[in-house]
Amino acid sequence: MPVNLAEGVQVVSFGLLTIMMIGSALGVVLLKNIVYSAFLLGGVFMSMAGLYLLLNADFVAAAQVLIYVGSVNVLILFGIMLVNKQQDFRVLPNAGLRQIATAVVCVGLFALLSTMVLSTPWSVTTTVVTIESSAIAIGEHFFTDFLLPFELASVFLLMAMVGAIVLARRDFLPDASNAPTTTTPLLMLTERPRELVSVSGSSEESSE
Known part of the structure; x- marks a missing residue:
């Protein structure tokens, strides 16, 4: 409001x-x-x-x-x-000169902005103007006049997020060059563990 x-x-x-x-x-x-x-x-x-x-x-x-x-x-x-990270800052050479140069630049920018503000003829209105909520106006423009750019921006942001996730998970993926080259045939049964084979063999001998 x-x-x-x-x-x-x-x-x-x-x-x-x-x-x-x-x-x-x-x-x-x-x-x-x-x-x-x-x-x-x-x-x-x-x-x-x-x-x-x-x-x-x-x-x-x-x-x-x-x-x-x-x-x-x-x-x-x-x-x-x-x-x-528990590490102290290193003392840079000529730190005092750097601080003085930074202060001069900041004071110059402040003086430039102050001059611009004082020299600009600001218009002052005394009449009360009823202003509509900006959120309502922006929402109406988003879903009427700028619907296509709004949806395209959301799609681009989604693509960027997916790309960032892929790049971040890249270290956890196995490298194709380091992957083993031996492949198991699809129709071959897996070999039983040796412990199970020995247990079954001993049980058969005891039964005899």
Whole structure:
């Protein structure tokens, strides 16, 4: 459902979500513990979903939570915890120079984006516009106008998943060159175990 909040609530919510997203992003980059960085990455995704809700993009917000938080971030956490590699980071040569160059690039990108935001003439509308739920509109387009591309995309994703499974199971399949060349004839009875033959032979001797 569309979010219709007061202007003050929207400003406060936007400020809190922005602070949460920037703080989580800084934690992802600056923390040395990779598990904490992965958890803070989930905080970045959640704050982005909140910003999408403020923009009345409920479908994009739900997809952000389900796909990025529920799938990508959980997959990253599982990968980190399953590896569990106890190895310290090596100290790179000229680490201070690298950090300074990274900081300069980040500050330059931030200044560029800030200049773009401040120089763009944002149009502010005071009239209240009734916005239909984006999930309903996207669903209608998916199953009417874009039905064929939607089904083709699902088929391609299924093919990619099957190919990934085949490539992952390739190590468990026996190699054709290493397979034994001797084949058993189809109409030949299998030989009885030697223990059974000896037992049957001894029983016949005792009966005699």
